[in-house]
Amino acid sequence: MTVLDLGCGAGVPCTQLLASQPNIHVTGCDISSTQLALAAEKLPAGKVKLIQSDMMNLEFADSTFDVVVAFYSIIHVPRGEQPILLKRIGKWLKPGGWFLSNFLAEGEDTVVEQKWLGEEKGWMFWSGWSPDRSAAMVEETGLELRINEATGTVERDALNAGIITVPHLWVLAQKSEEEQ
Numbered sequence: 001m002t003v004l005d006l007g008c009g010a011g012v013p014c015t016q017l018l019a020s021q022p023n024i025h026v027t028g029c030d031i032s033s034t035q036l037a038l039a040a041e042k043l044p045a046g047k048v049k050l051i052q053s054d055m056m057n058l059e060f061a062d063s064t065f066d067v068v069v070a071f072y073s074i075i076h077v078p079r080g081e082q083p084i085l086l087k088r089i090g091k092w093l094k095p096g097g098w099f100l101s102n103f104l105a106e107g108e109d110t111v112v113e114q115k116w117l118g119e120e121k122g123w124m125f126w127s128g129w130s131p132d133r134s135a136a137m138v139e140e141t142g143l144e145l146r147i148n149e150a151t152g153t154v155e156r157d158a159l160n161a162g163i164i165t166v167p168h169l170w171v172l173a174q175k176s177e178e179e180q
């Protein structure tokens with residue numbers, strides 16, 4: 001089984017978990033060379049193909065992957081580019097393939113924090129459509145929505161040294177078994 005992990009980051013735990021399965025071949029993409037260097041240390045050599053690229057610049061043949069996942073990464077792509085990316089993902093998937101990702105729970109063209117997690121060099125950018133628009137964007141690629149659910153992710157709140165719950169829209173969608 002072939003899996004594309006978009007914005008795989010340091011690969012822990014998701015890419016690592018995928019790569020631990022004997023029948024899964026993972027391709028991980030991230031824009032950050034620092035994150036990919038960490039991933040290369042932690043992931044089994046030869047089991048994962050790592051690509052340093054903006055996910056918007058990726059090119060694959062149609063029907064390359066059984067699964068495409070993007071955990072907390074498409075939310076960093078400007079929302080005007082997200083429908084273009086989703087259409088490409090739809091083509092990269094094999095018939096019957098699966099797409100799992102999350103989107104912002106509220107539509108925001110641009111959210112910027114200068115010192116995310118209190119870091120001096122912590123510039124961070126998020127973008128997304130309303131949950132309804134994001135769900136429609138997935139369906140417009142021809143994928144069928146199987147799960148479309150707003151749910152919270154528990155995160156460390158570095159500024160207040162506490163725990164916060166951040167809502168996201170989670171989407172699981174499947175490409176039709178029949179060739180389009």
Ligand SMILES: C[S@@+](CC[C@H](N)C(=O)[O-])C[C@H]1O[C@@H](n2cnc3c(N)ncnc32)[C@H](O)[C@@H]1O
Binds near residue numbers: 013056077
């Ligand atoms: C919040 S982290 C999530 C990492 C990993 N998916 C996880 O769940 O632990 C977001 C990742 O997306 C990457 N990223 C952001 N924009 C990207 C882009 N346009 N293309 C590829 N990767 C991107 C970042 O470098 C970062 O590693």
